[in-house]
Amino acid sequence: MLKKATSESSHSQVLVIVMEEGIAHLVLVSKHTEKLKAKIEKSISKKKAFASNHAKQTDKFHNAIEVQLEAQFGEKEHGALLKSIQAVVIGSPGFYKNKLLEYLTEES
Numbered sequence: 001m002l003k004k005a006t007s008e009s010s011h012s013q014v015l016v017i018v019m020e021e022g023i024a025h026l027v028l029v030s031k032h033t034e035k036l037k038a039k040i041e042k043s044i045s046k047k048k049a050f051a052s053n054h055a056k057q058t059d060k061f062h063n064a065i066e067v068q069l070e071a072q073f074g075e076k077e078h079g080a081l082l083k084s085i086q087a088v089v090i091g092s093p094g095f096y097k098n099k100l101l102e103y104l105t106e107e108s
Contacts, residue, residue: 001087002029002087002089012084012085013086014029014030014086014088015027015028015029015073015087015089016028016029016088016089016090017088017089017091017097017100018091019065019096019097020092020096021044021058021096022044022061023039023040023041024038024040024061024065025039025040026039026040028085037073038068038072040064040065040068042057042060042064043057044058045057062103062104065100065104066107069104073085
């Protein structure tokens with residue numbers, strides 16, 4: 001899918017969000033290049049010891065990702081760049097990607 005999305009035209013790009021708990025990278029991938037657009041790092045406490053803090057810190061982490069997405073790809077500032085994105089790929093171990101997608105769906 002990645003090969004197809006980037007080869008349809010020379011200007012098509014794929015936004016890739018690679019993440020784990022507390023760290024996320026936003027990368028634009030095109031046919032010939034990849035460019036790191038943002039790196040987000042937040043400290044998140046362990047779930048077993050601090051359950052209430054864990055949930056709050058996870059929400060702050062997801063919010064930081066949302067803010068960077070708006071800053072890097074918001075339609076007002078970067079309309080042409082936003083139109084060139086063919087797909088968004090979210091990759092992570094475990095269920096982190098599902099939690100991010102759920103958060104972004106609720107916020108939008």
